[in-house]
Amino acid sequence: MSKTITLTGAAGAIGYAALFRIASGQLLGQNEKIKLKLLEIEPALQAAEGTAMELEDSAFPLLESIDITSDANEAFDGCDVGMLIGAQPRKQGMERADLLEANGAIFKPQGEAINSHADDDVRILVVGNPANTNALIAMSNAPDVPHDRFTSMTRLDENRAVSMLARKLSVSVEDVEDLVVWGNHSPTMFPDLFNAKVNGERAADQVDLDWYENEYMPRVGKRGAAVIEARGASSAASAANAAIDHVHDWALGAEGLHSMAVRSEGQYGIEEGLISSFPVRLHSGGGYEVVEGLEINDFARSKIDITVNELKEERDAVKELGLIG
Structure with a gap:
C-alpha cells in the first residue's frame, strides 16, 4: 500500500529541491510506493x-500519482507524511509579531486540516520559519492528533554543525557522532x-572553548544568512536535504543521537509544551525518544536557557494573537 506525502510550498525552491529525491525513494526507501499531494x-x-x-517526465517507478491543490483540506486528506515547507518570509520592515501573525494565517488552518483529514498515523515536519513556533501553532490546532506527531526541523543546523566541526578537526563527517543542537x-x-x-572522544576536549563560543556557535547559528550573502538566495538545497534526512530517519530509524524539535514534556527543565530541539534516538518503525541523562554543565545550561527563553517569547506572542490556546 502506498504512502501519501503532502508537501506545502511545492513551487518554492526547497520544495523543488526535495521533490525529485522524494519521488526517487530517498525519503521512505526503495520499497515504498508514494502518492504526492502538492499544496500551493x-x-x-x-x-x-x-x-x-518534470516529475512525470522523470518516470520514477515509485511515484503513483501527483495531485495539486490550493485547498488544505484536499491536500491533507489521507496524509501519512506532511512536510510543511511553505511559510511567510520576513520582509523588510516587518516586526516579529507581524511575521508570527502572517504565519499563523498559514499554519492554523493547516493544523485544522491535518486534524480533520490526515491519516491516524500521520507524521508532520515543519520546515517553514519560524519553524518551532509554526509547528506549535499547527499542533495546537490539531487537538485530536498526538503531540509527538508534530516536529520541526533542526537537522539542517545539526548537519552544519557536524560539517564545520569535521573541517576544524580535519576529520570525516562520519567521525563525528551524537552532535545535536x-x-x-x-x-x-x-x-x-x-x-x-x-x-x-568527547568533542569539547578537542577544541578551544573560546573558538567554540565565539567562532563556532555564531557560524553555525548564522550560516543561513552567510549562504544568502554568498549566493544571493537562501539555502534551499541543504534545507531540502535535511528535511529528507529528518523524515527518512524518523520513518526508518538511525544510529546515534540526532536533533529534532519536538514538544517538550519537561525534559532538562525545558518548559512543557514548547517545541524545542532535543537530542533524540530514532527507532525503526517510526518512533523516537528524547534521550535523558546527558551532561548539562553550567556553560551549556546558560546557552540552552537563552534559546528556550526565545521560544517562550514566541509562544507568548502567538498566544496573544489567539493562534494557540
Missing part, C-alpha cells in the same frame, strides 16, 4: 504544475560539543 497558494499553482510535469531554529540555537564525540 493560487498564484503559484501553475509553477507547481510545471514541477509536476538544542532549542530554537534561530541564531540562539546551541550546538552541543560536550555530548558529541569525534573518533570516540
Whole structure:
C-alpha cells in the first residue's frame, strides 16, 4: 500500500529541491510506493504544475500519482507524511509579531486540516520559519492528533554543525557522532560539543572553548544568512536535504543521537509544551525518544536557557494573537 506525502510550498525552491529525491525513494526507501499531494497558494499553482510535469517526465517507478491543490483540506486528506515547507518570509520592515501573525494565517488552518483529514498515523515536519513556533501553532490546532506527531526541523543546523566541526578537526563527517543542537531554529540555537564525540572522544576536549563560543556557535547559528550573502538566495538545497534526512530517519530509524524539535514534556527543565530541539534516538518503525541523562554543565545550561527563553517569547506572542490556546 502506498504512502501519501503532502508537501506545502511545492513551487518554492526547497520544495523543488526535495521533490525529485522524494519521488526517487530517498525519503521512505526503495520499497515504498508514494502518492504526492502538492499544496500551493493560487498564484503559484501553475509553477507547481510545471514541477509536476518534470516529475512525470522523470518516470520514477515509485511515484503513483501527483495531485495539486490550493485547498488544505484536499491536500491533507489521507496524509501519512506532511512536510510543511511553505511559510511567510520576513520582509523588510516587518516586526516579529507581524511575521508570527502572517504565519499563523498559514499554519492554523493547516493544523485544522491535518486534524480533520490526515491519516491516524500521520507524521508532520515543519520546515517553514519560524519553524518551532509554526509547528506549535499547527499542533495546537490539531487537538485530536498526538503531540509527538508534530516536529520541526533542526537537522539542517545539526548537519552544519557536524560539517564545520569535521573541517576544524580535519576529520570525516562520519567521525563525528551524537552532535545535536538544542532549542530554537534561530541564531540562539546551541550546538552541543560536550555530548558529541569525534573518533570516540568527547568533542569539547578537542577544541578551544573560546573558538567554540565565539567562532563556532555564531557560524553555525548564522550560516543561513552567510549562504544568502554568498549566493544571493537562501539555502534551499541543504534545507531540502535535511528535511529528507529528518523524515527518512524518523520513518526508518538511525544510529546515534540526532536533533529534532519536538514538544517538550519537561525534559532538562525545558518548559512543557514548547517545541524545542532535543537530542533524540530514532527507532525503526517510526518512533523516537528524547534521550535523558546527558551532561548539562553550567556553560551549556546558560546557552540552552537563552534559546528556550526565545521560544517562550514566541509562544507568548502567538498566544496573544489567539493562534494557540
